[in-house]
Amino acid sequence: MSSNRQWILTRRPVGDIRDGDLVLRPDRVPKAGKGEVVVRTEWLSLDPTNRLWMSDVPQYMPPVELGAPMRGVILGKVVDSGSDAFEVGGFVMGIGSWSDYSVSPAAMLSPVPDIPGIARKDVFGQFTVVAPTAYFGLLDIGAPKIGETLVVSGAAGAVGCIAVQLGKAWGCKVVGIAGGKDKCDWVKNELGADAVIDYKQEDIQQRLKALLPEGIDIYFDNVGGDTLNTALAQMNLFGRIIQCGMISSYNNEGSYDVPQNYPMILMNRLRVQGFIVTDYAARFPEAFRALTKLYVEGRLKWRQHEIDGLEQADQAVRLLYTGGNTGKLMVKVADLG
Structure with a gap:
């Protein structure tokens, strides 16, 4: 050209x-x-x-x-x-x-990177930013233990769908939050979430209480806003919140509402940490190896x-x-x- x-x-x-x-x-x-x-x-x-x-x-x-x-x-x-x-x-x-x-x-x-069995566009689409974001956010900040409960907002999105699958692979009970029947069906039936909440049709607070009466150990936050506020109220003692994105607020020109349930961070001694995936650039090969293994085993879809x-x-x-x-x-x- x-x-x-x-x-x-x-x-x-x-x-x-x-x-x-x-x-x-x-x-x-x-x-x-x-x-x-x-x-x-x-x-x-x-x-x-x-x-x-x-x-x-x-x-x-x-x-x-x-x-x-x-x-x-x-x-x-x-x-x-x-x-x-x-x-x-x-x-x-x-x-x-x-x-x-x-x-x-x-x-x-x-x-x-040359990853056997994965096309160049998929390596780019998933392994440049998306999959390492889910991997390091959940592994390093979420620190999941077998049997813990994990909630993922934006569960049908690029990062969220990987976080759902990693949560299952690492032994968590996983509840996804997504919008619309097609996305919810995909998260549950294809990605293996234990349950999915359709935020367009269901009350998130009520459904979380019904699905997770034991509370939330880890919340992978991709949206911020009211969904984050709802999750804060149901976090368990020493729970972890992975602050990955706040897409619900990006059109607000820097005006962010402080969650009404912010005091729960203190009361339940929560760990809330934001991160940018480039902070982990030196460790990307670690993520590539782990994620490629899951993909080859048929345990990672996108x-x-x-x-x-x-x-x-x-x-x-x-x-x-x-x-x-x-x-x-x-x-x-x-x-x-």
Whole structure:
């Protein structure tokens, strides 16, 4: 290609992402400076944190600047390299932009691991961010013990579905929370959850009390908001809350309600810990080995919701905040063989 389409952040969304917040514009194909790598994008990952990056609020990375290409996690082929760490022609994944071609510091990229039996797009979709997030969050913060109770919100989502399966593999009683019959059926019948609550049709508080009269030992939180508040009231003594995401609040421009049941953290001596998966980058091979073993044994499943065409990205990302996606949301930008 002689030009480079880029999604540019032209204004910060107020509430839901609207037409015009992101604009697709042509630009020149970038060249790699010293320590940089230019990547022809094959797949673009769409993630809940994309909305956070659009906002000028305190967060774990600097927000995307107005007038700059939208940040994203990408998979692609190196076409120009100013780094000894990457050769032209190799496939890499990491932080790039919503573009046909991304230029990134070499430190923000890593080679795509060769995992036998798993296609490159699945390695990217699951093993770049999603599966390690579920693995380290549950293992290190949740610290599950056989027979304990685990509740997972967003259980049909990319991270949630892996957390459900890991909980079962590690001997927990697992209750998932998801929205809609299809998603709930998948979580229970395919992923093996002991029970599922349909938050669109059922009262979460009542159902949790009925399903888990013994209380909750571990809560894997992907949504925040009222669901977190409900879980806090039913946590057991010395319970653990894994604060992975707060998608229910990402459209609130940094205005977060303090849970009414916040005092239960003290009363029940709860451990509540947030984390970002990149904190565990040095341990990713550990996660790859454990997750690949479960996959080969037929104990790990996932869904990928694939959208064709970079021009669809700004509409596709909105599915994350309406529950319209089924599994990991990805955009196919090019077919690189």
